Amino acid sequence: MEKSLLRQEVIPFFGQFTILILVAVLSDQVLHFFHLVWVGRYLGIPGTLLILLSLLYSLRKRKIITVGNPKTLLSLHETLTWIGALLVLVHAGIHLNTILPWLAMIGLIVNVLSGLVGQRLLHRSRQHLLELEEKYRLSGMSAEDIEKEVFWDSVTYDLMAKWRVVHFPISLAFAVLTLGHIISIFLFWEWR
Numbered sequence: 001m002e003k004s005l006l007r008q009e010v011i012p013f014f015g016q017f018t019i020l021i022l023v024a025v026l027s028d029q030v031l032h033f034f035h036l037v038w039v040g041r042y043l044g045i046p047g048t049l050l051i052l053l054s055l056l057y058s059l060r061k062r063k064i065i066t067v068g069n070p071k072t073l074l075s076l077h078e079t080l081t082w083i084g085a086l087l088v089l090v091h092a093g094i095h096l097n098t099i100l101p102w103l104a105m106i107g108l109i110v111n112v113l114s115g116l117v118g119q120r121l122l123h124r125s126r127q128h129l130l131e132l133e134e135k136y137r138l139s140g141m142s143a144e145d146i147e148k149e150v151f152w153d154s155v156t157y158d159l160m161a162k163w164r165v166v167h168f169p170i171s172l173a174f175a176v177l178t179l180g181h182i183i184s185i186f187l188f189w190e191w192r
């Protein structure tokens with residue numbers, strides 16, 4: 001059980017985050033090596049667009065749009081935010097002079113970490129549900145055991161619900177900081 005928790009949840013969680021940071025640092029080094037630092041300046045734009053595109057899942061979930069498989073759109077959300085975050089990190093790592101972009105970058109990292117936690121919780125919840133179905137199917141189970149199983153199931157769902165209360169405001173804070181950063185860039189251009 002402990003081994004499977006490590007393999008199924010802990011390693012994917014830290015793995016995805018560590019790879020994100022390593023690839024960002026490596027890309028930054030490559031850009032510096034080839035004197036392409038200016039490229040990083042523009043990577044913020046596709047990065048932000050990918051993150052925005054990933055929010056199609058949220059529109060689908062809230063029935064603002066009705067096309068698209070929710071499961072596929074959630075996978076897309078997870079993948080596009082990861083790639084988007086990578087591009088934004090390379091963009092940010094190269095030139096961070098003022099406080100607002102720093103805060104936006106911290107917001108992004110916290111947002112990604114929160115997303116990865118949610119991904120693991122969802123994975124766990126799904127597994128519990130499958131296990132429960134299997135147990136019902138076998139049906140040789142005592143009422144007490146079923147109750148225990150249902151309890152754990154509700155705990156994981158409860159955790160998921162609590163996590164949603166956190167992930168959404170974090171996303172909002174990140175969006176506000178990013179918007180502030182983008183507006184300040186435009187203001188800076190106008191004043192020059």
Ligand code: HEM
Pocket residue numbers: 051057058059061062074077078079081082085108111112113114115116118119122164167168171174
């Ligand atoms: C820039 C980074 C991110 C932003 C702005 C963001 C934003 C959001 C938002 C707004 C929602 C709520 C959708 C809704 O209820 O309408 C959401 C849900 C979710 N996100 Fe993220 N997210 C980010 C990164 C990630 C990452 C990196 C992952 C995992 C790899 C992830 C996994 C999830 C999961 C599993 C849900 C829950 C789906 C559900 O409860 O229906 N997110 N995200």
